[in-house]
Amino acid sequence: MTFVSTLVSSRTLFGILALLGVSLLTGSLSQRVSPDPLPPVHRRGPSLRTELEAAGFPMLTPGEVRTLYQAGTHLFLDARSLPEYHQSHIPGAFPVPIADFDAHFPEIAPILESDSPLIVYCGNPACDQALRLAQRLQDAGYENVSIFPAGFEAWSAADTPEAGQ
């Protein structure tokens, strides 16, 4: 009886609300003061596009990507999650899911030079995994990184070859 009455008491409810409230408050404050805040929740394609442009990476159109793919001069890195990669990807692309960058990047790092021409992509223009991967690569010293902002959906829609399981 003591257990149930304490559990459902107004004091417990107040405590839960207090903990939720202080978490909301500190979370919002940390977002304001963080040097690397999370993207705003209302963000959609256009503002991500602005961020992409501000980052300064060359951005490639689907046509340019197709030409470079056929020329075989660039390495493709897929920033999406592994299940998405395994489902389908640009043939020859290497999986580097940004969530597990430290686990997957060392697998391909030995075949890369600092000036290797790289193209990174994710799913569509609204995803930011490609931008984040490009930034990680730039931080790691890779100088020739381009982004394919339209992503795999655009590649897939253009009747181009795909690979997957």
Place this chain on the structure above:
Amino acid sequence: MIKTVLLWALRLFIGGLFLYSGFIKLMDPHTFAESTANYQMIGNRAVILTALYLPWLEIWTGLALLLFPPLRTAAWSLITLMLLVFTAAKISALARGLDISCGCGTGDDPMTLLDVLENLALLAVTITGLFIDTATPTPPAVPPAP
């Protein structure tokens, strides 16, 4: 005496674990957001909100468990709720065959059934703590007048 020692052991274990887990996520919220997105259960907006607030909720519930006696029942309740959600998410991801890491701040190894069992064990410990702590009357701050 034994009950008091057990209770403090449970508070230190679970409170410390949530403090650590929240801190790890707070140090790299982008990676935590990606890990959350990999579960493919919620939209981008909810992923960002989770990455923003969940680490702080873990930290505050951990602190409340260790340092704020009036908030302990609330903290145990919230931790129970969080563990239930985490466990359900892991079971769902495994059932859908997703090859992802759990995003718990414990490394990048792919999630396995062991992670679910670990969560269930934590849930059992937490419910035990909730029961003992809640059933133990908190001594009054001011002794009753004679």
